[in-house]
Amino acid sequence: MPKHPTIAIVGRPNVGKSTLFNRLTRSRKAVVDAQEGVTRDRIYGQMEWRGIPVTVVDTGGYIPEDTDIFNAAVRRHARMAVDEADLILFMVDGRTEPTAGDLALAQFIHETGKPVVLAVNKCDYLKLDNQVYLYYELGMDPVLPISSLSGRATGDLLDVILEKLDLSQLPEDEGPEDTSLKITIVGMPNVGKSSLMNALLQKEQSIVTPIAGTTRDSIDTSLRWYGKDIILIDTAGLRKRSKVTDNIEYFSTVRTHKAIQRSDVVLVLVDAEKGFGKQDKSIIDLVIKEGKGLVLVVNKWDLVEKDTSTMSRFDRDIVDEFPALKGYPHLYISAKSGQRISRVLSTAWNVGELRRKTVSTRDLNIWLQTTVAQYPPPAGNGKQIKIKFVSQVHRAPPIFAFFMNYPKLVASGYRRFLENRLRDSFRFEGVPLKLTFRKK
Ligand code: GDP
Ligand code: GDP
DSSP states (O other): OBOOOEEEEEEOTTSSHHHHHHHHHTTSOOOEEOOTTTOSSEEEEEEEETTEEEEEEEOGGGSOSOTTOOSHHHHHHHHHHHHHOSEEEEEEETTSOOOHHHHHHHHHHHHHTOOEEEEEEOOOSGGGGGGGGGGGGGOOSOEEEOOTTTOTTHHHHHHHHHHHHTGGGSOBOOOTTOOOEEEEEEESTTSSHHHHHHHHHHHTTOOOEEOTTOOOSSEEEEEEETTEEEEEEESHHHHHHOOOOTTHHHHHHHHHHHHHHHOSEEEEEEETTTBOOHHHHHHHHHHHHTTOEEEEEEEOGGGSOOOTTHHHHHHHHHHHHOGGGTTSOEEEOOTTTOTTHHHHHHHHHHHHHHHTOOOOHHHHHHHHHHHHHHSOOOOBTTBOOOEEEEEEEETTTTEEEEEESOGGGOOHHHHHHHHHHHHHHTTOTTOOOEEEEEEO
16 A cells, blocks of 8 residues: 655646635544644645545645745745655636746746646536646646635545545555554643653663664654664654744644554543643644554653542543543553653553454354344444444554444444443454444
């Protein structure tokens, strides 16, 4: 399977970039909010086309409204999106002729040498398609008329994009011969990511090898831990080294997303004193959606005034506030004092192992019989739902296929129930489970 390709939508203001972005990512809501004060638009989201997951970056909010200021700033903003992208979707407004801004952007895009598709937007009906001829002078191929607003020809556009991406050329996921566990530490600025990273590397007295010369978006450090190979993916150190000031958070969210996609297990750090922020929750949702192992690490535990029940109260509060975290390990550590640091890698390793586990079809169906007998699925639309069979169809992440008479009628609450039951019964603590319901 190819890695998720990323496409960046680049163009002048008001050509319709965010309209297209919203259309493409509509089914799966954008996951990360942009840095406050820059724009409230969501800047990147997920979509799927012909079964291939694609990340879409909208540069919309980053290009100044004033088109006259077509200067270094614009280039810099576009540059950042473009650096992240495997393909540029250059968008122009088909209701106007090319402007100086279009020409300057086109020039810039040519210089990047990246694959590009030119979309002439606002061609809402057939007659307007002739507008594409106005844009041949930009020297791009192919040039396609689309309408972001109505969705007209956007499917054709996506087909062309996938073809142009030539997915066979993209890096492949690591094969099965790579047995090392990839762990990413994520969290808000100042939560203690770098401190934890350093503590882990010191504590474990490990052989540390920075992996040099990679073009990755984050820094990998490999270490040996009790004879096992672990790769720590650092998103914090890199951010600190970055010279870019105004778009640090934007950049780091895209990086964080990519780092998560490359990991087996993600450690989500939260500050014991500050608790969860909105960003923490979207990161947790993202980790679960990507099917990665998750360990919640509450750091700066040394700053919390404690009695004997503090920890269990925290445990309860966490699940109250964020029910999705039920079934995931919580650790309370101090990166500063080293308290419980040794638990971090052992817990992560354990979750990584569980994520690769396979449950036999026999055990699953015995489980199904008893579970369904105890709690039958509620009727949907007055129809009685009968689940006949379940089997695991994928591992790392685990996917379970349930075969039944009315797959579309299963209530979302019952889906959650099955997932939690599966996790409890087969000890998948820390592992997001995917359930698919199929007709039989
Ligand atoms: P952005 O600044 O490039 O992100 O542009 P927006 O997506 O905000 O769109 C700018 C304006 O163009 C909005 O009023 C949209 O409704 C309009 N627009 C976007 N796409 C189309 C389209 O395909 N056809 C028409 N007629 N208008 C569009
Ligand atoms: P990052 O931005 O997430 O990489 O956070 P840092 O590792 O740079 O830590 C931010 C600040 O929090 C620094 O001043 C650290 O010394 C402090 N810090 C990190 N972990 C702890 C901890 O467990 N306890 C306390 N009291 N301070 C911590």
